[in-house]
Amino acid sequence: MARRTKVYEGKAKVLYEGPEPGTLVQYFKDDATAFNAEKRAVIDGKGVLNNRLSEFFMSGLNAIGVPTHFIRRINMREQLIRAVEIIPLEVVVRNVAAGSLSKRLGIEEGTALPRPIVEFYYKDDALGDPLVSEEHVIAFGWASQQDLDDMVQLALRVNDFLSGVMLGVGIKLVDFKIEIGRIWENDFQRLIIADEISPDSCRLWDMRTGEKLDKDVFRRDLGNLADAYTEVAKRLGVLPSNGKVMTRPTLIN
The missing domain is CATH 3.30.200.20 (Phosphorylase Kinase; domain 1)
Known part of the structure; x- marks a missing residue:
């Protein structure tokens, strides 16, 4: 073969x-x-x-x-x-303060946020995937305003789905990252979820004990x-x- x-x-x-x-x-x-x-x-x-x-x-x-x-x-x-065609943005949805949000804004890790917060990070390893605003995204042509509106709606729908699934098995969905790509059906553009959804791209805490069940275990040397x-x-x-x-x-x- x-x-x-x-x-x-x-x-x-x-x-x-x-x-x-x-x-x-x-x-x-x-x-x-x-x-x-x-x-x-x-x-x-x-x-x-x-x-x-x-x-x-x-x-x-x-x-x-x-x-x-x-x-x-x-x-x-x-x-x-x-x-x-991957849009060069990581879309992060946060339900609970953790990670870079806690460090950036001085919010204690574990603090419930008043509503889900959607953030955009420019995909560039050499720059450390910096946080960017919608204004940056539109000005530099990474996505249009309509794309951004659609991406936020997709991200929030994913959040609703994942939060419900995790709640059912005693896990708190703290935050997650997705990537979104473009496909064309004839001349019509459509945005779809791409890359992966896994504990590599989510923060997951046991609802009873607070035990971390995601890549923070590796980041912080918390176990296997x-x-x-x-x-x-x-x-x-x-x-x-x-x-x-x-x-x-x-x-x-």
Whole structure:
């Protein structure tokens, strides 16, 4: 079988050309990074867990009419996705003060926010993905005002969905990051959720104990990252309660 063509490799995923025009294969790596990749590690099984969890969330969003790039899972580490033109912005929705918001504004971590806050960060690793305003986004042509309005509405719908799902399994959705891409259907542009939704891109706290079940476990050296992600997967029914993650699957090239 011919080796696939790599399209892009990021910190946590690799994109390959898909089997049909307009598709890509998204491969989830075991690499963990933090602080703009200044801290790195390889966590056995992380890619498998994120593949399954992102499939769960993306499928759920598709089912309620929130469009995503997800088509189907191929194997333990790969998904078939739609090719999109990524808008160069990270869209962050915050429900509770944590992370950079707490540091930036001096708000105690864990403080409930009066309403969900949507922020935009310019995707540029060399600059550290800086926070930008809507004025910056429009002035530099990264997105139009209509795009921004649509992105906020998409982000808030994702927030409603994720918050409800997590509440049902005793987890507080503190904040999360998504990416949004453009697709064209004839001459009509449509915005859809892209990249991934997983504990890599969300802050998740146990509602009873406050235990962190997300990448802060790695950032702050709070324990085993794979164990935290496995706990999330088990609560959501993505893994059986006594299930184990196979960490070294055979890959098909």
